[in-house]
Amino acid sequence: MQNDMISISAISVGSNVFFSFALLTISVLVLLLLRRFLTLRATPAYLTIPVFLALALPASVVLLVPIDLASSSRDGGGPKAIWLPDRLILVSWRIAYWLIFVLTWVILPLLGEYVDSGYREPKGRIEYSLRSNARYQLIVLCCAVVGLIYISIQNGFEFTSIKALVMALAYVWGLVLAIYLMGHGLVSIPRTLFRNANASGRLRRIQACAPRLHDRLMDAITDLESLESQVSQLQRRKTGSALEFQEWIEDLAETSNTSEQRTALLEPSDPSSTIPAVITERYMADLTRRLQRARHQKARFIDEWDRLVLTAADLQAIINSSASKKLEFGHAPHRTTFLARQKVLTPYMRHHLYINVIPNVRLLFGAIFAAASVCVIWSELIKSLAPRLSVVTLSIVSYHHDPAPVGFGRQVTTSAWLLYMCWAALVGLNDAKVWGNRALVRRNTYGESACWYAGLVARLTVPIAYNFLTFLPMSVRENSTFYRFLGRFIDLTPLGKGFDYIFPIFILVPVCATLFNLYGRVKNICGFGLLEEEEEDLENNPSGYGIGGWREGRDLIERELTGLGSLTLSTRDRSPHPSSRIEEGTNAFSSSRTPRGEAIRPSRPPRGAAVASTVVAEEEDEDNFFQSFAHRVKNTFETASKPQWLQGDSFRLPRWMGSDSAEGNGGLARWFGGRPAPGGVRL
Structure with a gap:
């Protein structure tokens, strides 16, 4: 007996060492991830620490679930996996869950608006952050009141009911978002791998995306230079209310392009049309906010354009190497x-x-990954009817010993399933275009975007982890500490228990929408889309002729690589502005990268018109007689004038469905995470 106790104690010590080493490894990996997207030395601690915790804690949840399953399924014969005492696991769940809850619902939303406020003083930033989050928090409070009334009627009013309500509502909102994003990612991951296996097809899709991305980059440069023009006008104003904010204006001018080579198009003839007669603190904060957003929008599209051009060059080199059997990549420094x-x-x-x-x-x-996606989707559909038919369940729990303890191999399998489900949700998060102007940029991510993405990662992990736990048999699930901590509050009412089992079936909606490209069809019908598919332009215009075709994208990429384009890699100023600060731009790219006169996009041929002679000469050998005849017939129909009875006003969408803002702040977009106007709703 004494020998058994010593053996169990030794194994427990080994598990504690492994758990500590795993947490240290997770911390190091999260720091490396932050270093990739943020400049750690220039980022203040009040931003770095919450973002670090919002990424490290969800990663520890993926580690805690398999350890919890092994610890709760011990049969007294000595553990055969990594396990921890029940009390330590409970404390770990409490720390991880409540820290994630406070970060995602309070700290990160307030901190994101604090960084994005544009005010110079902390007091003004705090007030702006509270005002921006007030309406969103009010909506959450109203939902909480309705839920509290329901739970009080069902189980009586007591502190446990309030705690159950808070945890259940947070889980429901996280599960809704996780199911949608995970459903998209389960299709997107294997499909991307299959498509990228063909170099020529991948190159054609990149070329089809190039014109649209180039347009966005040109628009971002124009918007930034327009705002910097306003700063230049403010700097020249030496009288009136501008004197009160002279130091603020000088700080903005130091981080802006003060070049006098601006075109007359950017300099308004009447300065009063853009700058009010009386300069107020609110106007200066709004100008600062728009300026730093424009800088990071430009940095985002510069980074995306660079990666697109270099990837296209690599793919073209791979295709060209088929003749010589030798592959050499150019542009080695990039x-x-x-x-x-x-x-x-x-x-x-x-x-x-x-x-x-x-x-x-x-x-x-x-x-x-396609097989794994099918298994996850099948498990979501079958878990409430026949859990023993679930592939995920059979890979973790053995029914021979009703059920057998979870060993180390099954712990590894559990972590693999959890990681894949979280990865699918993150892929859907990255592909979805409903987050406004937020994006992750290498070494130059905007502070507000970092808070937003970190908050979503933290918000999705716990619902995915518990949803994974519902795949397992009832006896295994109810014995886990995770269920006793969170699951019993979700199952407190019949409505919560039914939602947990029925709603995941709706994963078929995003799966089918992504699989059959329903997003593109909705976009064509309604004028907006939730996702932007890379192959959409290629499918709509396979020949590549006309505006925005892949042939135009190929020409833009070739001009960029040969140094003839307006955004040449060799002249790219990739260094941050030396005087920029984290609160006012987070080392955005210098705006003096290209003069406006050189940043004009090459003119496009009109839709349906004859292609330039150089392009026709280049493609003569590619098209046979039938293809050339088909192109001519197509051009004949496209250039035909529309009948007079069809020339009336086009169908107009209702105002509430419109999306006029470039940042996704108009119409329905502001309900799905776009940066709202003052007083807007942000989910």
């Missing part, structure tokens, strides 16, 4: 991938690596 920067491989070995090995590896992993 390489985007780790393999492309390696000099160990010979050109011949690199050719076979990218032509034969990497495509087959992508196809293999695509098949594996």
